[in-house]
């Protein structure tokens with residue numbers, strides 16, 4: 065087992081690759097997992113920060129000391145704070161964020177708001193996380209038809225394929241900002257344009273984007289945008305968000321709902337459902353508080369760094385990893401231009417599960433996907449992490 069060292073915090077030294085690791089020098093010690101292993105799997109689960117742990121402890125202390133009164137004194141405000149901070153992260157107008165425990169549940173609410181009578185089709189791609197398409201496949205009985213655009217290369221989906229698929233029977237394009245399978249960044253404003261010109265809506269799953277890439281939902285011009293704590297936002301499991309365009313939100317009438325969508329939920333009115341005017345009308349039940357606290361801690365770190373700086377550091381690591389893997393003959397499966405690449409690098413492998421196990425035994429945490437070992441560096445990594453990983457990976461072959 066190797067033990068990863070914390071980079072010299074006194075100076076932002078360049079490593080053997082020439083890629084500076086200023087952010088890792090400042091922040092690696094914030095993530096204790098690096099005392100035990102080299103963590104290169106943020107696209108599955110972001111590493112736990114000391115600040116998230118401290119925030120969760122704060123929540124447990126409140127629960128212990130205040131019981132239910134913590135709701136009124138603190139927890140209610142924590143939910144509002146998280147909505148606002150998620151919103152600021154993606155440059156959304158206030159009031160356009162709904163909280164959910166996961167993306168699938170939020171998608172279910174969105175799917176329940178659409179009228180499929182004249183527009184029964186939803187366009188997804190073969191590279192999207194399957195839970196996106198499932199929401200609408202589950203509505204086949206209602207006549208909803210899911211059109212899956214097959215990626216020609218397993219990396220991206222050409223815009224022309226969307227152009228050909230979208231027409232006046234399309235309700236929605238529902239696809240990813242960054243593909244979890246290849247790390248490729250889609251041209252979201254172009255997709256939104258294709259949808260809108262045909263009178264359809266555009267929903268984007270940003271689970272693999274928000275945090276590692278700057279996101280501005282107004283510039284993207286999307287109708288819905290989703291992400292959550294699990295990965296690049298450093299919040300762990302159990303907390304996700306749904307952005308709904310502020311002009312659109314008040315027109316939506318979900319048939320999947322709950323008391324958090326009610327504009328006066330403490331009236332406990334069992335006779336009438338009166339929805340919020342803003343995106344909270346797309347919430348359902350009590351959000352899980354412990355993940356909310358973990359997420360607030362993760363956002364403390366990201367906001368302090370700033371997402372453009374995160375992207376700059378992560379892009380440099382990604383390009384170094386791709387160059388090295390290519391030089392080692394591994395032919396990484398990534399987008400052909402650097403500006404379309406994010407920090408998910410797929411390394412072809414004849415035995416991904418075996419490689420991931422062997423790497424874990426040597427102290428490297430990465431992931432297996434069909435035919436590939438998936439490596440995802442983040443701002444807390446240094447080039448020597450993936451250099452050592454590649455040596456270990458190629459040694460065993």
Ligand SMILES: Cc1ncc(COP(=O)(O)O)c(C=O)c1O
Pocket residue numbers: 165166167168169193195240244269271272292294304
């Ligand atoms: C792109 C993407 N979307 C969604 C999810 C998960 O969705 P949910 O929050 O419903 O588990 C993942 C991974 O877990 C993902 O990679």
